[in-house]
Amino acid sequence: MAQRELSIVLSGFGGQGLLFAGKVIAQAGLLEDRHVSWLPSYGPEMRGGTASCSVVLSDEPVGSPLVTAPNVLIAMNQPSIDKFIGEVESGGLVLADSSMIQDMPTRDDVTIHTVPATNLAYENGFKTLANIILTGKLFAETEFCEKQTLLDAVAKCVPPKKQELLEPNLKALELGMSL
Amino acid sequence: MGEKVLMKGNEALAAAAVRAGCRFYFGYPITPQTELAAYMSKIMPKVGGTFLQAESEISAINMLYGAAAAGARAMTSSSSPGVSLKGEGISYMAGADLPGVIVNVERGGPGLGSIQPSQQDYWQATRAMGHGDFFQIVYAPNTVQEMADMIFTAFEKADEYLTPVMILADGLLGQMMEPVELPDEIGELPEKPWATTGTKGKREHNIANSLYLQSNELEAKLLERAKRYEIILDKEQQSEGFMLDDAEIVLVAFGASSRIARSAVVKAREEGIKVGLLRPITLWPFPAKALEATLGTAKAYLSVEMNMGQMVDDVRLVVGKDVPVEHFGRTGGIIPTPDEVLEAIRSLNAKVGE
Amino acid sequence: MAEEQVVFERPKTLTTKPTHYCPGCAHGIVHRLVAESIDELGKDGDAVGVAPVGCSVLAYDYFSCDMIEAAHGRAPSVATAVKRVHPENLVFSYQGDGDLASIGMAETVHAATRGENITVIFYNNAIYGMTGGQMAPTTLPNQVTQTSPYGRNTKEAGYPVRICELLATLDGVAYAERVTIDKPSSVRKAKKAIKKAFEYQMEGRGYTIVEIVGTCPTNWGMTPKDAIGWLEENMLPYYPLGVYRDCVEEGFETAAEAALARAKDVPIVTGGVA
Known part of the structure; x- marks a missing residue:
């Protein structure tokens, strides 16, 4: 059964592409004409520090775009999983990049999937696309939109000047969907 | 377009x-x-x-x-x-x-x-x-x-x-x-x-x-x-009303805090509290006419702001002394959650309900 | 009967309004030089002036071209925008020492270094006149003013600013000259400088400034004649007259060309120009 109401927190190091992954998810919502919002954390941590963003997909107007009780957490480093796992709604979903997280905290009331996304990305020759692998995994777990919509969303988000990145992005997405 | x-x-x-x-x-x-x-x-x-x-x-x-x-x-x-x-x-x-x-x-x-x-x-x-x-x-x-x-x-x-x-x-x-x-x-x-x-060379100087x-x-x-x-x-007064027709508790909020207030209103309505939201779109001129129009049903007002209480002054200027006007705010860069606002609605409702 | 001939008249760019300036003040002379220059260049319909805060705050009533009254020190920013909106116009600011070199120093320096194609007319009389004679950024060491009653003490109040010398170091400046009005020959030189600055602006050469070393008999507490004497004795040695920057004299068409030559060994500056 598809889960269409999403309040997502994506978090990791700056440079891991979490803001981009969030934008792809929001774009998919837009393409299906739903209410969406995307909000980055912003601050002095331009590189290397923890970067996070909130994405909401809903059939109702979005109230606060700042997600404080996510039903999905996508975490790509240790500080992020430590910081946010306690905030996930009971019954929520956690996708964690196990390549980057040594000590995986546990919770009984949420579904946790660990994916070695960064290693998979390296092995498959698109080393910067662990974020998109996890986006594919999010689709596999929730079917939050039509599959074609998500492919179209990736195509929309890859800038026209970087079209050579489209194909690896789509491959990474398919890989994530197959996990 | x-x-x-x-x-x-x-x-x-x-x-x-x-x-x-x-x-x-x-x-x-x-x-x-x-x-x-x-x-x-x-x-x-x-x-x-x-x-x-x-x-x-x-x-x-x-x-x-x-x-x-x-x-x-x-x-x-x-x-x-x-x-x-x-x-x-x-x-x-x-x-x-x-x-x-x-x-x-x-x-x-x-x-x-x-x-x-x-x-x-x-x-x-x-x-x-x-x-x-x-x-x-x-x-x-x-x-x-x-x-x-x-x-x-x-x-x-x-x-x-x-x-x-x-x-x-x-x-x-x-x-x-x-x-x-x-x-x-x-x-x-x-x-x-x-x-x-x-x-x-065609006119006096401006x-x-x-x-x-x-x-x-x-x-x-x-x-x-x-x-x-x-x-x-x-x-030029502009505002937007949400669920105001029978509102006994009227939230007043603008900008970002109005989005959160709206979510809180939806939740409070689910609990049966007669609450609505007036969102000023123009802050000056303050939408006094729209606020006056809520006086018929309102038992209390709650100004929801991301500050220590500023717009609440304008609400009081319109509402006067006969109806209580309170402020709920988070400040210093904190965005209030809908649940916090809901709690403020509940306690105000408990105070003026009956 | 001999035929009547007009040998002297009010410039078109001045209004008929009597000025409020004190007896012996040279603002009137400088206004006239600016107006004559605009007339002679045929730019009276295209000129836009920006008045400062200070004694010449009411300059907008005296010039018959379009005028804007700016906040204290901000005339270069206002003039910058006016010129950007209508590059074909002749845009000038008219400022005193407090306005230009104290509260407006940031605006002055940055308009100059951006090479804004404007002309700044700077009247330096080493004192705040309108507010009643306080110490200015250009007040001389030991000069007595209302706020330096024992004379400007450089240990406390530091040193005067030499604006032309300062601005001449900036790449955006096409022309900077210091002149005075102590005698007819000086006034003629001042007129030449102002006209040249306007011409450079219309030729798109860059930022231009003419500093006029002037008097303030009222606040200096002197007769106009004594004030001229004090100016010659003290002001001129401290603020030497002359051309501090002239890109054309230096062999360049514009300030930008001169700046490029100055940075000829810097690849990122010269790249793509060749």
């Missing part, structure tokens, strides 16, 4: 400003309005416009003063500490009856405060933007779409009433992305026969000036301007 695209509030506002005929932008870097300036620096050269990064906020607002005097559609943007510096120039613009648009993407204060969103500049925007008796029209968008739409309106009203107009946004609206449909490019811009464009050494002349000027303010107060 074009297709819906995902854009940050800061960028949507900038893109719409250009479509509203703005060809001169003067700014200075400050978080969290940076994207706005960055967008302008990219697009202005492509549309034959001018992007100028000034040496200070003070210089930027005085460039706006000059461009406005010269008859151009022009704007500047900043964030709270920078807007304080602009107070000088905004007062001069008001004093010289010059139109222009100032965007404040608010952050926490006072002083350097924080870079997180706040609504702590309500008093400044609506009461005390600078020295002297003057007002500016203040719009408070609460979606990225409104960031785009209101900058359009702001330029029109600035030219119509010959006054500075402010868009009072915050870091949340500036930084977030939402779907937005940008407005169409404007056609003709209004004539400005008063502008200092050079006499071309003067842009706020100095009146004769007190009676200054008083006459202020009275003339006050008449314009009366018209603005009468014609």
Whole structure:
């Protein structure tokens, strides 16, 4: 059964592409004409520090775009999983990049999937696309939109000047969907 | 109209400003309005416009003063500490009856405060933007779409009433992305026969000036301007009502906090509490008429703000003493959660319910 | 009967309004030189002036071209925008020492270094006149003013600013000259400088400034004649007259060309120009 109401927190190091992954998810919502919002954390941590963003997909107007009780957490480093796992709604979903997280905290009331996304990305020759692998995994777990919509969303988000990145992005997405 | 695209509030506002005929932008870097300036620096050269990064906020607002005097559609943007510096120039613009648009993407204060969103500049925007008796029209968008739409309106009203107009946004609206449909490019811009464009030997000289050494002349000027303010107060109030028809508890909230208040209203209604939301879209003029219209059913008012309680003064001025008016706020850059607001609604309901 | 001939008249660019300046003040002379220059260049219909805060605050009533009254010190920013909106116009600011070199120093320096194609007319009389004679950024060491009643003490109040020398170091400046009005020959030189600055602006050469070393008999507490004497004795040695920057004299068409030559060994500056 598809889960269409999403309040997502994506978090990791700056440079891991979490803001981009969030934008792809929001774009998919837009393409299906739903209410969406995307909000980055912003601050002095331009590189290397923890970067996070909130994405909401809903059939109702979005109230606060700042997600404080996510039903999905996508975490790509240790500080992020430590910081946010306690905030996930009971019954929520956690996708964690196990390549980057040594000590995986546990919770009984949420579904946790660990994916070695960064290693998979390296092995498959698109080393910067662990974020998109996890986006594919999010689709596999929730079917939050039509599959074609998500492919179209990736195509929309890859800038026209970087079209050579489209194909690896789509491959990474398919890989994530197959996990 | 074009297709819906995902854009940050800061960028949507900038893109719409250009479509509203703005060809001169003067700014200075400050978080969290940076994207706005960055967008302008990219697009202005492509549309034959001018992007100028000034040496200070003070210089930027005085460039706006000059461009406005010269008859151009022009704007500047900043964030709270920078807007304080602009107070000088905004007062001069008001004093010289010059139109222009100032965007404040608010952050926490006072002083350097924080870079997180706040609504702590309500008093400044609506009461005390600078020295002297003057007002500016203040719009408070609460979606990225409104960031785009209101900058359009702001330029029109600035030219119509010959006054500075402010868009009072915050870091949340500036930084977030939402779907937005940008407005169409404007056609003709209004004539400005008063502008200092050079006499071309065809008329007496125009003067842009706020100095009146004769007190009676200054008083006459202020009275003339006050008449314009009366018209603005009468014609330009804007607000949006949500579930107000039978509302016993009326929330009043603008901008980012109105989104959270709306979520809280939906939740409280599920609990059977008769609650509604009045969202001021113009902060000056404050939508007093719409608020008065809620007096029939209201037993209490709750002003929800991201500050220590500022707009609540305006609510009290309209509501008077017979009905309780309370404030709920988080401040310093904290965004309240719908549950916190819901709790405030519950406790107010417990107090005045029966 | 001999035919009547007009040998002297009010310039078109001055209004008929009597000025409020004190007896012996040289603002009137400088206004006239600016107006004559604009007339002679045929730019009276295209000129836009920016008045300061200070004694010449009411200059907008005296010049018959379009005028803007700026906030204290901000005239260069206002003029910058006016010129950007209408590049074909002749845009000038008219400023005193407090306005230009104290509260407006940032605006002055940055308009100059941006190479804004504007002309700044700078009247330096080493004192705040309108507010009643306080110490200015250009007040000389040991000079007595209302706020330096024992004379400007450089240990406390630091040193005067030499504006032409300062601005001449900036790449955006096409022309900077210091002149005075102490005698007819000086006035003629001042007129030449102002006209040249306007011409450079219309030729798009860059930022231009003419500093006029003048008097303030009222606040200096002297007769106009004594004030001229004091100016010659003290002001001129401290603020030497002359051309501090002239890109054309240096062999360049514009300030920008001169700046490029100065940075000829810097690849990022010269890249793509060749």
